Amino acid sequence: MSPEEFRDHGRRVVDWIALYWERVESLPVSSRVRPGQIRSGLPADPPESGCGGSLDALMADLDEHILPGITHWQHPGFLAYFPANATGPSVLGDLLSSGLGVQGMLWATSPACTELEQLMLDWLVDLLGLPAAFRNDGPGGGVIQDSSSGANFVALQAALHRVTDGTSITEGVSGSHLVYASSQTHSSVEKAARMAGLGSRAVRLVDVDPRTLAMVPAHLSELLAADRAAGLFPTMVAATIGSTSTTAIDPVAEIGAICAGAGVWLHIDAAFAGVAAVSPNLRWINDGVADYADSYCTDAHKWLLTNFDATAFWVRDRRHLLGALSILPEYLRNRASDSGEVVDYRDWQVELGRRFRALKLWMVIRWYGAEGLRAHIEGHVALAQELAGWVRSDERFEIVAPHPLSLVCLRPVWPGRDEEADQLTMSVIESLNSSGEVYLTHTKVAGRTVLRVAIGAPATTAHHVERVWELIRAEVEARS
Amino acid sequence: MSPEEFRDHGRRVVDWIALYWERVESLPVSSRVRPGQIRSGLPADPPESGCGGSLDALMADLDEHILPGITHWQHPGFLAYFPANATGPSVLGDLLSSGLGVQGMLWATSPACTELEQLMLDWLVDLLGLPAAFRNDGPGGGVIQDSSSGANFVALQAALHRVTDGTSITEGVSGSHLVYASSQTHSSVEKAARMAGLGSRAVRLVDVDPRTLAMVPAHLSELLAADRAAGLFPTMVAATIGSTSTTAIDPVAEIGAICAGAGVWLHIDAAFAGVAAVSPNLRWINDGVADYADSYCTDAHKWLLTNFDATAFWVRDRRHLLGALSILPEYLRNRASDSGEVVDYRDWQVELGRRFRALKLWMVIRWYGAEGLRAHIEGHVALAQELAGWVRSDERFEIVAPHPLSLVCLRPVWPGRDEEADQLTMSVIESLNSSGEVYLTHTKVAGRTVLRVAIGAPATTAHHVERVWELIRAEVEARS
Secondary structure (H helix, E strand, O other): OOHHHHHHHHHHHHHHHHHHHHHHHHOOOOOOOOOOHHHHOOOOOOOOOOOOOOOHHHHHHHHHHHHHHOOOOOOOOEOOOOOOOOOHHHHHHHHHHHHHOOOOOOHHHOHHHHHHHHHHHHHHHHHHOOOHHHOOOOOOEEEEEOOHHHHHHHHHHHHHHHHOOOOHHHHOOOOOEEEEEEOOOOHHHHHHHHHOOOOHHHEEEEOEOOOOOOEOHHHHHHHHHHHHHOOOEEEEEEEEEOOOOOOOEOOHHHHHHHHHHHOOEEEEEOOOOHHHHHOHHHHHHHOOHHHHOOEEEEEHHHHOOOOOOOEEEEEOOHHHHHHHHOOOOHHHOOHHHHHOOOOOHHHHOOOOOOOOOHHHHHHHHHHHHHHHHHHHHHHHHHHHHHHHHHHHOOOOEEEOOOOOOOEEEEEEOOOOOHHHHHHHHHHHHHHHHHOOOOEOEEEEEOOEEEEEEEOOOOOOOHHHHHHHHHHHHHHHHHOO | OOHHHHHHHHHHHHHHHHHHHHHHHHOOOOOOOOOOHHHHOOOOOOOOOOOOOOOHHHHHHHHHHHHHHOOOOOOOOEOOOOOOOOOHHHHHHHHHHHHHOOOOOOHHHOHHHHHHHHHHHHHHHHHHOOOHHHOOOOOOEEEEEOOHHHHHHHHHHHHHHHHOOOOHHHHOOOOOEEEEEEOOOOHHHHHHHHHOOOOHHHEEEEOEOOOOOOEOHHHHHHHHHHHHHOOOEEEEEEEEEOOOOOOOEOOHHHHHHHHHHHOOEEEEEOOOOHHHHHOHHHHHHHOOHHHHOOEEEEEHHHHOOOOOOOEEEEEOOHHHHHHHHOOOOHHHOOHHHHHOOOOOHHHHOOOOOOOOOHHHHHHHHHHHHHHHHHHHHHHHHHHHHHHHHHHHOOOOEEEOOOOOOOEEEEEEOOOOOHHHHHHHHHHHHHHHHHOOOOEOEEEEEOOEEEEEEEOOOOOOOHHHHHHHHHHHHHHHHHOO
């Protein structure tokens, strides 16, 4: 495709996306296709010939055969899981990255790719009120990871490097290296322990407070003491700011003091919630991070207006991360790296290759400014609090967990129908989703099935939140 | 940014990229900035206000402050490392993915994202002549990974799951699980062994043939027998098709027969070279794969006209991969997954989240067709063979390794200056690179520094290859 052809076809694709965003509300939020349906609409074999310079057939297939299989994450009625914000400036930043097509594995392979990333991570330290120790100009530093799953995994690699004085990279690990998390911790922490060779038996489950679902520091202390007494090696505590199930917030300051006393790495998974600290009113969620966190991650690609993937990950001291992940074959040696004056981000991640992801963060922060980012977050939090107020004042419902941010977990009360309550709740969700107007998912709290209303798509307004509440009430009434 | 604004700004960015591709040859291939220079040109602090709906300031900063820090991977004189093809159809496929902004972690979260990926990986099985056992409609299957580093890591996870009968995920690993590779194997295999908790001491180095740099099967047999006799557990052999240093090709059929006899997982890292099999003339590189490979990866994002990231990864039997990587928290449960009728790709990778990367593969394969892909690969191979011919007929140079594909490794002969030979060769590379016309990197072969001429950027033509040969000869003459 020549540059001239790209001009024409590029405009067509840009127009397609603009129109898609304009009409997305008219489409059913979640796809209604059957397993195998999308595939069966497309040719089983690859084409021998190209498409002769025309995008017509491709774009027709996109509309006819692919779009029906899309669940629309940018739909204003998308209230499932957590949001995955895709905004104009972010899409354009990503487009520039694709067009430049550079590989930022080393500083030398495109210095701007590394230096803009360092600057953006430092900007985020400012914007989120994170500790100066995380900045790239000291012993710590920040980097973009593909996801918080990846960040949790590399944090564990760094923690293992520290607890073994670096021998983990040569001698490997043993089953006596332990990770501490709660039942509300994201499954990626257990997955990280497995992938790091510790096995899931190395994950100690710390109790949570049944009301807040936050980790109980006293129980963490007990577990650590018992494990130490047994000759085992506590390696990392994974504390959560904003759990996936209910946005529960672990008491980081208390947990951190315990970790500091025990010499255990404290990693903070703030995947969804951390970006909320862009609002000074919500900055309390990070209490304790400045004093105690060894590493911290939050996803710009969920609620901070930036396309997947863009997880911001920081460490207080980069030596252990680099110790765990650096490896230098001859064909990557270069004068800049040898000088020690530059950072090579390949040493901060699982992969070697990396795309110029800082461009989309740069576009987003420049376009919206700090005030725009705050308004986005605070708007959703206000909507969620309004919804929670309505739920609380309706005796047919109960709120099942604290809701400090933009997720509200609620449950219909089914008087006299305790045994079938979970099925009834699930059938409410399924009916709501089949309407095509909204899409919600469930979780379990204290063993009971509950609805999650996760506000965060940029298109979602007060009108849509009122509407989902109306729909929920109607579904419950129909079953009462 | 409203959809209407996106239309305007999107066109501007598309035009910027088209113009960039038109003028890239006029820019110096590799950036000449000093460490810190890019960052120091940009504001140290994030902006309080947004940019008021205009992209003018942003685009000006891009030209003035970011572009000077770019090393131009799409420049026709880019002959360093391996190429990172970025083409129009691929950039547009990626743009559609950004605009749709869907998360394909589960089939249910956008069925098209999973089903188009399954179809594209099956198309690639056809296009590359890979075994039908890799197809998604049998017990095996294919998936897009972020990079071959990631693919090598998950292959090891699957191998560990198999060799331990699944206990690795609960009990962890021990230092007696071993990985076999050669000195020419990519560093990501050793990194994978470290990250999996085995440590680098678990990596056994198999000898290579000094002429071909390919693994010596007889030595692999010896090592396996000795380790078994010592009560250790050989777990995975990583064979390479197209090594990073010189595109050496390990004898997969012989290695595979040994692995099959010993019950060891055979993983094939064909990161750069595997896509060359799109040409029937080059399909011999995969000899032995059909009979023996348990897993295989190749990067569409290096030489197959597709933007990073897009590693194609296949397994012959997906049970062990899924056994190693599946984990199911309540909030991800859904009717489709429970039915067993669908594939959830989150269980095939390190991360949970995933972007709709199949769209760019679909655009690329549709746009070029099989014939266009073949022409792209065969054209570069022909250019490399022509270059090799010139080198061979010039007594001032020697070719240091086989060059079956598009990489030629060569060395000036420095008569009477053996001791300073490596510095002289390095100074040739540095002079060439400082010209701004070309960019090459080095490697070491048999302890000697050599030039790598890696042809593969779509813009590179016969003219550019003639020119680099002219420049190399001039630099050597100036030192003779």
